[in-house]
Amino acid sequence: xxxxxxxxxxxxxxxxxxxxxxxxxxxxxxxxxxxxxxxxxxxxxxxxxxxxxxxxxxxxxxxxxxxxxxxxxxxxxxxxxxxxxxxxxxxxxxxxxxxxxxxxxxxxxxxxxxxxxxxxxxxxxxxxxxxxxxxxxxxxxxxxxxxxxxxxxxxxxxxxxxxxxxxxxxxxxxxxxxxxxxxxxxxxxxxxxxxxxxxxxxxxxxxxxxxxxxxxxxxxxxxxxxxxxxxxxxxxxxxxxxxxxxxxxxxxxxxxxxxxxxxxxxxxxxxxxxxxx
Numbered sequence: 494x495x496x497x498x499x500x501x502x503x504x505x506x507x508x509x510x511x512x513x514x515x516x517x518x519x520x521x522x523x524x525x526x527x528x529x530x531x532x533x534x535x536x537x538x539x540x541x542x543x544x545x546x547x548x549x550x551x552x553x554x555x556x557x558x559x560x561x562x563x564x565x566x567x568x569x570x571x572x573x574x575x576x577x578x579x580x581x582x583x584x585x586x587x588x589x590x591x592x593x594x595x596x597x598x599x600x601x602x603x604x605x606x607x608x609x610x611x612x613x614x615x616x617x618x619x620x621x622x623x624x625x626x627x628x629x630x631x632x633x634x635x636x637x638x639x640x641x642x643x644x645x646x647x648x649x650x651x652x653x654x655x656x657x658x659x660x661x662x663x664x665x666x667x668x669x670x671x672x673x674x675x676x677x678x679x680x681x682x683x684x685x686x687x688x689x690x691x692x693x694x695x696x697x698x699x700x701x702x703x704x705x706x707x708x709x710x711x712x713x714x715x716x717x718x719x720x721x722x723x724x725x726x727x728x729x730x731x732x733x734x735x736x737x738x739x740x741x742x743x744x745x746x747x748x749x750x751x752x753x754x755x756x757x758x759x760x761x762x763x764x765x766x767x768x769x770x
Contacts, residue, residue, distance in 0.1 A: 494603060494626040495747035498652060501525065501533045503634075503707040504737025507555050510654055510707075511539065511743075512623045512630050517602035518543045521621050521632045521654075522550055523559040527566060530559055533740040541567060545601050548593070548608070549573040550635060551615035552580040564589050572599060572606070576617035598624075609646060612637040614681040622646050628746055630654075634708045637681040639692045648696050652703035652746045654735065655692065657723075658683035659713040667713055683708065686719050694726050700749045707735045 494514055501509040507525035511518055511534070518539075523530060534541060547569055550556055561583045564571050570591045573581075578590065591599075598605035603626070608619040613635045620643065621632045629649050634656040636643060647653060664674060664685075676682050684692075693704060704727075706719055716734045723732045735741055 494628070495745060496623070496625050496628050496630055496652075497539075497743050497745055498630055498654075498703070498705070499537060499539070499743045500654065500705055500707060500735035500741045501530055502737065502740070503654075503705075503735035504709060504711065505555050506711075506737055507558060508634065508708065509559070510632055511544075512604075512632075513539075513543055514603055514625045516543065517545045517604060519601055519604060519606060519623065520544060520547045521623075522556040523547055523563050524553075524555040524557060526559045527562040530563060537740055537743050539743065544569065546570045546572055546591075546599075546606075548599075548606055548621055549577055549581075550611075550620065550632070551613060551618040552577045552582075553615060553635070556635070557581050557583075561585070572608075574617045574619070577615070580616045593619075595619075609642045611635070611643060612640055612681055614676070620646070622649070627748060630746060633692075636684050637679070639684065639688055644692065644696050647692055648698055650698065651700055651748070652705070652744065653701070654705045654707045655689055656684045656708045657686045657689040657706045657714070657719050658708050659685050659710045660715065660718060661685050661687060663715070664710075664713040669712070677713075683710075686714065686722060690722060690726065693723065693730075697728075697730065701730050702749060703731045703733065703744050703746060705733045705735050705741065705744075709734065709737065711737060 499511045502525045508522045510521040572591045593608045605624045607622045611620045623630045631650040631653040
C-alpha cells in the first residue's frame with residue numbers, strides 16, 4: 494500500500510496537509526476555511542469522504558482556523574491535546590474532541606499517526622508521522638530547532654513536509670522589528686533555509702523520494718531561492734515548494750523500486766485558481 498500527499502496551503506496565512514491511502518486520509522492542521530479545503534480538494538480530485546480525522550499541531554490561528562466548521566460539518570474527530578484546545582479559543586463537541594499520547598500510534602483505518610513533541614512557542618506543540626504499511630510521511634513545520642526528535646523521525650521518512658521559513662539575509666535586512674526577528678530565530682520560532690537544508694543533507698534516508706518545503710515566509714523568503722538551494726543537493730529527491738496561495742499537486746509516495754529511481758509520478762496537476770513568519 495502507498496500514500497498520497499498534498500499541501501492544501503502552507504504559510505502564515507494558513508496551513509493544511511493531506512495524507513491518505515486509497516481508503517482513508519487525515520489532515521494535519523486546518524488553518525484555512527472549510528470552504529477553501531473543500532474547493533482545493535475537489536480541484537485535486539480528492540474526496541472529503543475519505544478524510545477521517547484532523548490532527549492539530551498547536552493552537553496558532555494559521556493551523557486551526559477552519560477546524561470548528563470542518564469538524565462539525567463532517568463530524569470529524571479532532572485529535573488535539575487538552576492544553577492546545579484550551580488555548581484555541583473555540584469549543585469542540587465532546588464526541589469530536591479526541592486526544593493522543595506521545596509516541597503512541599492512533600490507528601485510522603490502515604493509517605497509523607504518531608505525535609512527537611517539537612520546540613515552538615506554543616502551549617503543547619507536536620509534529621506527526623503518518624505510516625501506511627512501510628511507507629512513512631512526516632510533517633515537520635513550526636520548529637524552533639532541529640532537535641533530536643525531529644532528526645530521528647526525519648531519518649525514517651519516504652516523504653516529508655519540512656519547514657524552510659526564512660532566508661537569514663532577507664530577515665536580517667528586512668523591516669521586521671527586532672523583537673520579532675528574535676522570536677523567529679530564537680530557538681522556539683521557525684527553521685531557516687540553512688537549518689532545513691542541514692537536516693535534509695545530513696539526515697535524509699536513501700529511500701526518500703519527495704520533500705515539500707513548507708511554511709515559507711511571505712516577507713523573508715523567496716520560493717525560487719529555496720527551490721534552487723535544495724535542488725543543488727537533491728540527489729534524486731523531488732523538491733516541491735508548497736505555496737501559501739494554492740494547493741500543490743498530489744504526490745504518490747511508495748517504496749523505492751529496484752532501479753533506484755527516487756521519483757514517483759505526479760498524478761494530479763495543480764490547478765491555479767496567528768502566527769508570525
